[in-house]
Amino acid sequence: MAITAADVMKLRKMTSAGMMDCKKALEEAAGDFNKAMDIIREKGKLVAAKRADRETSEGAVKTRVEGGRGVIVCLGCETDFVSRNADFQNLAEAIADVAIAQFPADIEGLKACKMADGYTVEQAVEAQTGKTGEKHVLVAYAVVEAPFVAQYVHKINGKLGALVGFNKSISESLAKGIVMQVASMNPVAISAEDCPKEVLDNELQVAIQKTKEEQVQKAVDAALKKAGINPAHVDSEDHIESNTAKGWLTPEQAQQAREIIKKVSEEKAANLPEQMIQNIANGRVQKFLKEQTLVEQDYQMSDEKISVKAALAAEDKEAAVVAFKRISLND
Numbered sequence: 001m002a003i004t005a006a007d008v009m010k011l012r013k014m015t016s017a018g019m020m021d022c023k024k025a026l027e028e029a030a031g032d033f034n035k036a037m038d039i040i041r042e043k044g045k046l047v048a049a050k051r052a053d054r055e056t057s058e059g060a061v062k063t064r065v066e067g068g069r070g071v072i073v074c075l076g077c078e079t080d081f082v083s084r085n086a087d088f089q090n091l092a093e094a095i096a097d098v099a100i101a102q103f104p105a106d107i108e109g110l111k112a113c114k115m116a117d118g119y120t121v122e123q124a125v126e127a128q129t130g131k132t133g134e135k136h137v138l139v140a141y142a143v144v145e146a147p148f149v150a151q152y153v154h155k156i157n158g159k160l161g162a163l164v165g166f167n168k169s170i171s172e173s174l175a176k177g178i179v180m181q182v183a184s185m186n187p188v189a190i191s192a193e194d195c196p197k198e199v200l201d202n203e204l205q206v207a208i209q210k211t212k213e214e215q216v217q218k219a220v221d222a223a224l225k226k227a228g229i230n231p232a233h234v235d236s237e238d239h240i241e242s243n244t245a246k247g248w249l250t251p252e253q254a255q256q257a258r259e260i261i262k263k264v265s266e267e268k269a270a271n272l273p274e275q276m277i278q279n280i281a282n283g284r285v286q287k288f289l290k291e292q293t294l295v296e297q298d299y300q301m302s303d304e305k306i307s308v309k310a311a312l313a314a315e316d317k318e319a320a321v322v323a324f325k326r327i328s329l330n331d
Contacts, residue, residue: 003027021131058083059139060092061161061327063151064100070149070163071099073110074327075125076139082132083158091128095121099141107141142325150175152183159330165323174315177301178294178308182324186331187294190321191309195293203288207281212272219268223260229253234261294321 029035059076146165295309
């Protein structure tokens with residue numbers, strides 16, 4: 001059966017595959033369009049399998065909001081060149097349209113959603129992989145349901161976006177400012193109360209360890225200064241050897257510094273006041289919560305030094321953030 005240019009164009013419209021790929025698929029399928037579509041899909045799977053270990057640090061983030069529902073989708077690829085291609089961007093837009101229309105709960109559900117051409121989302125991504133010869137992957141997907149949802153995608157690179165859900169409608173300018181805050185400041189939680197326990201536990205342990213190390217170092221530095229040795233010259237074994245070679249330390253001072261560091265470190269570490277350490281560490285955790293939880297952060301869109309919580313209260317005392325999602329290919 002002769003394959004016409006019209007047949008090739010028809011298959012191209014159905015699959016978005018390249019002209020030569022469409023022609024080869026039709027020839028292999030003896031003009032059967034359904035078989036040709038399967039051939040193109042299988043090619044996409046083969047290419048995807050071969051490039052499974054490739055990085056997908058480029059791509060596009062898309063958002064959609066309808067009523068009290070919002071979705072955020074990230075389609076990834078290997079290179080900026082492909083991510084800027086119209087076919088890639090159109091696919092990302094189409095996936096976002098499917099996501100808001102069908103509103104699946106998770107990324108696996110989104111992959112199984114049917115698109116307008118009959119492909120599932122997963123098959124459409126595989127087909128795009130086969131078309132470009134470059135790995136494509138659905139990197140992330142998230143939803144927000146709330147009485148009022150705001151959306152934002154960074155316009156310069158399109159690789160960063162966010163959704164924020166509010167308990168009620170607020171002004172467009174404030175909603176935009178807060179969703180941009182989420183995108184730029186990447187908070188760990190809405191507030192201290194809903195910060196994940198594992199995050200708090202980890203921060204406390206890090207704070208305790210850092211506080212202990214600082215207290216030991218203070219004692220060591222004081223002992224070194226008392227002995228007439230500059231702590232900056234002996235803060236590592238490499239520095240001790242280097243500064244001895246330069247004549248900044250005598251061999252005797254170098255050895256004395258080693259002995260002081262060992263003795264004082266061991267003694268101080270064994271006699272640290274636990275309550276003081278705990279108090280300092282707790283203070284560090286509180287600082288972390290102020291800097292890393294959304295409502296306590298300084299509101300970036302205000303000329304005044306106020307928190308996001310204060311900015312909300314200034315407009316409507318009952319308004320509150322109830323959910324947010326953020327996706328970035330840059331993190």
